Amino acid sequence: MPVTDAANPDRGSTERPSLSRRSLLRAGGLLTAGLAVGAGAGCTVVSSGRDAMKVRPNKEPAPGRKTTIEIYNIWGSTTGAGLVECARLFEESQDEIAVRVTFGPTPGGGSTIQQKLFTAIAGNQAPDIGFCDAALAPSWTKLRLMKDLTPYFERDGIRLEDFFPVCAASMAYQDRVWSVQWDADANFPFFWNKGLFAECGLDPERPPTTIDEIDLMAAEINRVERGQAVQVGILPWNQYGAANSMLTWGYSFGGKFWNTGTNDVTTDDEPNIRALEWMTKSAQGVGGAQAAVNIAPPSLQIHPFSTGKIGMTCLVTPNLVQIKELYPDLDIGATLLPYQPPGASRPGEGAWLGGWSCFIPRTAPQADAAWEFVKWFSISDEGTKAQWDNIGFPVGYAKAPVNEEIAADPDAGVYHETLRKMEHTRPLVTVSEFHHQQMETMVQAAVYGQLSPKEALTQIKNLSLREAARFDRVG
Secondary structure, eight states: OOOSSTTSTTTTTTOOOOOOHHHHHHHHHHHHTTGGGGGTTOSOOSOOOOOTGGGOOOBOOOTTOSEEEEEEEOOOHHHHHHHHHHHHHHHHHOSSEEEEEEEOOOTTTTOSOOHHHHHHHHTTOOOSBEEEOGGGHHHHHHTTOBOOOHHHHHHTTOOGGGBOHHHHHHHEETTEEOOEEEEEEEEOOEEEEHHHHHHTTOOTTOOOSBHHHHHHHHHHHOEEETTEEEEBSOOGGGSSSHHHHHHHHHHHTTOOSBOTTSSOBOTTOHHHHHHHHHHHHHHHTTTSTTHHHHHSOTTOOSOGGGGSOBSEEEOOHHHHHHHHHHOTTOOEEEEOOOBOTTTOOSTTTTOEEEEEEEEOBTTOTTHHHHHHHHHHHHTSHHHHHHHHHHTOOOOSBTTOTHHHHHHHOTTTHHHHHHHHHOOEESOOSTTHHHHHHHHHHHHHHHHTTSSOHHHHHHHHHHHHHHHHHHHHHHO
């Protein structure tokens, strides 16, 4: 990586040049387009039902320290409480830096719309550490919201090669490092209901490895009565939203969504069209896309796989754990995501990186001290272990010893296996959130028969390219 003032990696950190309010409003507008993406990071999808304030997502700094840093915590519930505990453990690990944790809730408990953060930065009151989906780096760096972390990496001998490859790819943009992936969420492993397989005459110990095999098994499971689906093999268009479903199956068919290093989205890549054709055909096979509503009514407060009426699905870790806790008799198998040749060549190829990264705002008042927390939390043996113990997300640093524990975990092991082999991310383009929103809208339109798959994906591409050009002009 190129070096910029490596001898003084925080040169200028005490200066706080104001970012234009126009830039911050621009960031807010871009992210408003991504409101539906809150689940896109894949960490918290179904509420735990716990009141955010009762689990203390705030924390006052330890007294008597030389420096105090402030972290904006966007999570309530157990994730927010776990972050607070990690901040406390960091304070115990050294005696110079205190940590204030400020609760800045976002829509959906983890959305990319961080109004409190944008307001603070616009008012020259930036925190020292924030959290983001790494796919935001192209737009946030252009808006000058993020501090370049490359000099810290070079000074401290930290290498991108020591992270899982897919994490390293998401942390770097234009040969610079802008964030550090501490939550490497694998979207997705694949799960099946062994009991339902057995009831339908399928081998409960043999999951599908290809999309064609999914179809064969789903045909044995599907039950439609009086035009209404009462049991389905899979809802491929409903894997944490239409956009996430499109990414998952597009990659599983061997598709591409953008040309790396550019803003050229390729949503209408031929394998992606085949993937969406398969999704729409699957919906038609169970009486239409409304089958998702029949099997999983909007009032359901837990993932619909828990009903026992779905044979196969993708799951994020919190939902898997929750289902196992609430329905211990549900016999769930786990494997890598099926693929479809000839475009894809192996199980798990369709998986892509979600999760969260730490970043330091460009105008953070205590950037050097903030880096010490980021490094401890995301990279150190002690910090990565603390994160796993108290928050429970797979870590992005491949050399962390806690990876052995994660790999052996009965729930997290398949996510770790997926992560090790994973190649894909969300499109790293300046209009990533806009592109995601367009996929959410247009893919749904295709599944409901309002557009052909090719029309839907072509519209996504054209609208995203137009928005990228506009962003380059006025961003």
